[in-house]
Amino acid sequence: MPVRRRKKTGKSDRPVTSFISTYENKVDRKGRVSVPAAYRSALGTETYQGVIAYPSLIDGAIEAFGRGMLDELNRRKLDQTLDGGDYTQALVGRSDDGLVETIMAISSELPFDGEGRIILPARLTEHAGITDRATFVGRGTRFQIWAPEVYEKHQLAEVEALRARLSGGGIQ
Amino acid sequence: MPVRRRKKTGKSDRPVTSFISTYENKVDRKGRVSVPAAYRSALGTETYQGVIAYPSLIDGAIEAFGRGMLDELNRRKLDQTLDGGDYTQALVGRSDDGLVETIMAISSELPFDGEGRIILPARLTEHAGITDRATFVGRGTRFQIWAPEVYEKHQLAEVEALRARLSGGGIQ
DNA sequence: TGGAATATCATGGGTAATTATGGGAGTCAA
DNA sequence: TTGACTCCCATAATTACCCATGATATTCCA
Numbered sequence: 001m002p003v004r005r006r007k008k009t010g011k012s013d014r015p016v017t018s019f020i021s022t023y024e025n026k027v028d029r030k031g032r033v034s035v036p037a038a039y040r041s042a043l044g045t046e047t048y049q050g051v052i053a054y055p056s057l058i059d060g061a062i063e064a065f066g067r068g069m070l071d072e073l074n075r076r077k078l079d080q081t082l083d084g085g086d087y088t089q090a091l092v093g094r095s096d097d098g099l100v101e102t103i104m105a106i107s108s109e110l111p112f113d114g115e116g117r118i119i120l121p122a123r124l125t126e127h128a129g130i131t132d133r134a135t136f137v138g139r140g141t142r143f144q145i146w147a148p149e150v151y152e153k154h155q156l157a158e159v160e161a162l163r164a165r166l167s168g169g170g171i172q
Numbered sequence: 173m174p175v176r177r178r179k180k181t182g183k184s185d186r187p188v189t190s191f192i193s194t195y196e197n198k199v200d201r202k203g204r205v206s207v208p209a210a211y212r213s214a215l216g217t218e219t220y221q222g223v224i225a226y227p228s229l230i231d232g233a234i235e236a237f238g239r240g241m242l243d244e245l246n247r248r249k250l251d252q253t254l255d256g257g258d259y260t261q262a263l264v265g266r267s268d269d270g271l272v273e274t275i276m277a278i279s280s281e282l283p284f285d286g287e288g289r290i291i292l293p294a295r296l297t298e299h300a301g302i303t304d305r306a307t308f309v310g311r312g313t314r315f316q317i318w319a320p321e322v323y324e325k326h327q328l329a330e331v332e333a334l335r336a337r338l339s340g341g342g343i344q
Numbered sequence: 345t346g347g348a349a350t351a352t353c354a355t356g357g358g359t360a361a362t363t364a365t366g367g368g369a370g371t372c373a374a
Numbered sequence: 375t376t377g378a379c380t381c382c383c384a385t386a387a388t389t390a391c392c393c394a395t396g397a398t399a400t401t402c403c404a
Contacts, residue, residue: 018246020224021280026365030379034364038281114381115364140246140276158274163229198355202389206354286391287354351400362389371380 018042019138022155024148026133031125032117033134039143040116043068050111051118053145054103055127060150062124064110065142073100120145190214191310196320198305203297204289205306211315212288214238222283223290225317226275227299232322234296237314242279245272292317 023036035051043051043066053064110118120130128134129147137144137151146154195208207223215223220239228235282290292302301319309316309323318326 018242018276020242020276022277028366030367032365037363117364119379138276138279139273155277158270159229159278162271162274166229200356202357204355209353283390285389286393289354291389345404347403349400349402351398353398354396356393356395358392358394360389360391363387365386366384367382368384369380369382372378374375374377 018140019143021138023136031119034117052107054107062128062145190312191315193310195308203291206289224279226279234300234317
């Protein structure tokens with residue numbers, strides 16, 4: 001009887017929380033949006049009830065993930081610098097690509113209310129062009145929040161590019 | 173959770189590891205379809221009881237597979253990007269041409285109910301032209317769901333093309 | 345070995361729980 | 375007071391969960 005066992009890389013042993021599928025929800029007059037229940041349950045094991053969000057550096061969208069992901073980033077980054085003997089980096093917090101630090105700086109913590117909604121800060125909705133509706137897009141380890149019209153166009157292009165690369169047989 | 177019991181026929185004593193054969197099942201008024209028992213048992217070892225599905229980029233059909241495949245895809249990608257210190261990819265998602273990311277966005281997680289059925293989202297049935305009946309087609313590591321009439325034609329064309337190819341260059 | 349008891353499967357339906365959404369009351373600070 | 379925010383409650387629609395049935399298959403045993 002074959003038993004499925006986790007590989008022994010020493011990496012995180014818990015399953016990668018994954019955000020799948022897309023959902024379109026309303027933004028009410030108070031600026032609240034329901035985070036899709038499926039996403040909330042993907043975050044379920046985390047102590048902090050809410051999400052981390054920041055304006056995408058590439059798309060006109062909001063990037064978001066759980067606190068666990070942020071911790072994981074920090075941990076791996078720390079491991080890497082210690083392994084490399086670069087203690088200055090670990091202690092002072094300066095690195096060549098300040099990306100992680102930068103992300104930290106521009107991120108917001110968005111806690112859930114009792115009904116699983118978050119309030120999108122104006123800074124983020126303005127970046128994404130979101131007004132009264134928002135499209136949640138699962139990206140596996142993280143998710144994005146788009147203005148529905150903007151995402152629709154983006155998604156069409158994305159799928160078309162993918163389709164062009166495939167030569168029969170579907171995706172393995 | 174549905175209890176799964178090994179058959180005692182001695183015919184196939186080890187769990188089936190892939191999806192084979194085709195089945196045609198009804199879609200009821202609530203949009204539910206039974207996933208063929210043989211397929212469910214092929215998914216039996218996975219912790220998550222259900223399937224992942226997305227509209228085929230090539231055929232007018234639904235592509236489906238187990239959760240395990242998706243997790244593996246995700247994990248490999250995350251480890252790969254973080255191990256290399258490439259936080260850019262992890263944070264803004266510019267990796268492998270966006271294949272994993274796009275699949276995540278267009279996929280749906282379809283959990284089994286107590287009877288082994290799934291609910292097909294409108295997005296997927298519309299893409300495949302499915303109304304009240306669905307044909308499950310095993311493709312080894314994954315399977316497809318078709319509208320029966322559509323699949324029939326597709327299958328005929330597929331076999332005919334294969335036959336033509338084989339007869340042209342000798343048999344087998 | 346023939347047939348009754350037992351499982352499994354696909355299918356259907358009823359009902360409780362959840363979800364997304366809306367709004368009001370209370371709090372705190374400026 | 376006026377906002378901005380949190381906490382609590384209400385509701386319609388959807389979904390999850392439970393049980394029931396007929397049709398096949400499978401097992402058991404007299």
